[in-house]
Amino acid sequence: MKLGCSYFGNRILKHFLHDLEELRAMGCDFVVHTYSENDMVFCHAAVADLVAATKDAGLEAWIDPWGVGKVFGGEAFSNFVMQNVDAMQVLSDDLPTGAACPNNPKFRAFMRQWTEAAASTGAQTAFWDEPHFYIPSWLGGRPNTWGCRCAHCQRLFLEQMGKPMPREETAEVRAFKETCVESFLRELTAYAAQLGLENALCVLPHRDTAHGTANWERLAQIRPLRVFGTDPYWLAAKRDIDYVRQASREVVSIARANNVEPQIWLQGFGIPAGKEDELVRAVEIMCEEGVQNIAVWGVYACEHLSWIRPANPKLAWEKIKEAFRRAKGLSV
Ligand SMILES: [Zn+2]
Numbered sequence: 001m002k003l004g005c006s007y008f009g010n011r012i013l014k015h016f017l018h019d020l021e022e023l024r025a026m027g028c029d030f031v032v033h034t035y036s037e038n039d040m041v042f043c044h045a046a047v048a049d050l051v052a053a054t055k056d057a058g059l060e061a062w063i064d065p066w067g068v069g070k071v072f073g074g075e076a077f078s079n080f081v082m083q084n085v086d087a088m089q090v091l092s093d094d095l096p097t098g099a100a101c102p103n104n105p106k107f108r109a110f111m112r113q114w115t116e117a118a119a120s121t122g123a124q125t126a127f128w129d130e131p132h133f134y135i136p137s138w139l140g141g142r143p144n145t146w147g148c149r150c151a152h153c154q155r156l157f158l159e160q161m162g163k164p165m166p167r168e169e170t171a172e173v174r175a176f177k178e179t180c181v182e183s184f185l186r187e188l189t190a191y192a193a194q195l196g197l198e199n200a201l202c203v204l205p206h207r208d209t210a211h212g213t214a215n216w217e218r219l220a221q222i223r224p225l226r227v228f229g230t231d232p233y234w235l236a237a238k239r240d241i242d243y244v245r246q247a248s249r250e251v252v253s254i255a256r257a258n259n260v261e262p263q264i265w266l267q268g269f270g271i272p273a274g275k276e277d278e279l280v281r282a283v284e285i286m287c288e289e290g291v292q293n294i295a296v297w298g299v300y301a302c303e304h305l306s307w308i309r310p311a312n313p314k315l316a317w318e319k320i321k322e323a324f325r326r327a328k329g330l331s332v
Contacts, residue, residue, distance in 0.1 A: 001287075003027050003324050005268075006298035008034040008066065009305060011046040013053060019299060020057055026321045027328040031059055032127050032295060034066035036076035040117050048121040055122065062200065063123035065114055069100035069107055073130030073204075075305065080110050089134050089148035092167060098140050102133070102184040103152040111184075112191055119195035126192040128185060128201045130231070132211035133177050146173075146210060156180070169210065177212035185222055193224040200227035202265060205247050206237065216250065220258040227293060228255045229263030234282070236270055244282045248289035263293040268320050269302035273311035276319045283323035294327060296320050 005028050010016060023031060031054045039047050054061040067076030080100055081088060087104040088096035100107040118126060134147035146169040157165040157176050166173065189199040201222070207214040220228040232247035234240065248264050255262035264286045266279065286294050298305070301320060303313035310316040 001327055001329075002029045002293045003327060004030040004032055004060075004062070004293075004295035006032040006034065006064070006295065007050070008298060011039070011043045011050070013046070013049045016050050017053060020053060020059075023299070024057055024059065027324045029059060030062055030125070030295070032062040032064050032298075033121075033123065034074065034076070035063045035114075035118050035121065035123075036066045036074065037068055037079045037114075038076060040114060041079065044117060044121070051122045055124075060125065061121075061123045062125040062127045063118040063121060063197075064127045064129045065111075065118070066129065068114055069110070070098055071100055071102055071107070071131055072128070073132075073202075075307075080107065084110075088150070090150040090153075091134065091142065091145040091147040092149060092169070093142065093145050094149070095142075097134055097142070097145075097147060099134050099147075101148045101150045101152060102131070103148070103156055103180050104150065105152070108184070108187065111188055115188060115192050115195060115197075119192065119197050123197065125198040125200050125226070126189070128188065128199065130202055130204050131181055131185060132204055132213055133181065135211050148177075153180070171209075174209040174212075178209070178215050178218070181212035182218060182222065185219065189222055189224055198226045199224055200229070200263065201225055202263070203228075203230050205230045205232040205243070216254050217257075220254045220260055225260050227263045228258070228260045229265065229293070231265035231267075231297065233265070233267035233270075233297075235267055235272065235275060235278070241278055241282055241285065245285045245289060248286050248291050252290045261293055262291055263295065264291045266294060266296040266320070266323070268296035268298055268316065269305065269308040269310065271301065271310035271312070271316045276310075276312065276315050279316065279319040280323045280326065283327050287327055294324075296324075 051061040066074035203213045234243040301316035
């Protein structure tokens with residue numbers, strides 16, 4: 001059983017060393033460090049210090065393109081998008097949106113730079129976190145629009161499908177987006193491997209074909225992936241806890257069929273009052289389904305990321321620690 005936790009919101013080494021001891025004591029084997037565009041520009045050496053401390057403590061250091069280009073999940077804003085308006089996704093209303101296009105060559109080049117910088121922190125695994133095409137319900141989205149219809153997407157669609165890209169988001173458009181996300185991830189994982197990084201992929205849990213990552217069977221075949229997983233945040237999705245079982249079962253089945261390691265993320269944020277015991281149950285369910293790589297988002301139950309702070313953050317964090325100790329078979 002391997003356990004991990006995401007870490008963000010602090011770049012001060014002495015504070016991290018304190019937090020790291022808590023993560024180690026709760027049974028964590030790896031720490032997923034967010035490495036946003038802000039970190040890349042302003043905190044590179046400081047993140048490298050956190051990575052080094054993680055490895056010195058005997059834990060594996062993962063690195064996450066948090067919010068990069070707004071193509072990956074995460075609260076961090078994107079400087080790349082601000083500086084490259086010509087690389088933004090264009091929506092069905094012919095207006096750009098605040099997310100880079102995975103098909104744009106400038107963004108592809110930027111992601112290679114990000115990967116080089118991420119590898120040079122000393123991290124061991126690149127964690128490709130919720131890659132996706134534009135999602136209208138996310139921050140800054142516009143209702144009843146879809147993307148991307150930029151010049152690069154239109155050109156590629158014409159080449160691949162032999163006809164112009166339609167205005168409607170047809171099944172063909174969705175299949176095209178799936179191919180594009182796969183191509184984007186194949187390039188990134190191959191480059192990361194070339195730089196000495198292992199690769200882990202976390203896909204969005206809702207298998208909605210609009211964002212391009214619904215076909216888990218296809219994405220789990222990408223090499224050189226070592227880990228394939230998802231993040232069934234049941235409370236955020238307003239689902240019952242069976243959502244965790246369903247996702248765990250599917251990920252285990254698909255990962256095993258493709259000889260990669262299944263991983264499931266635990267919702268460690270936004271826990272309503274009275275729901276804290278579900279954290280323990282969710283991890284039990286993952287274990288029952290055969291998941292042996294479990295990570296939680298994120299450290300201290302995200303008390304410091306206050307828009308998703310649990311009603312009782314300290315209780316939620318205690319329950320996460322209890323769940324982890326149980327998963328490791330340690331005394332509760
Ligand atoms: Zn595009």
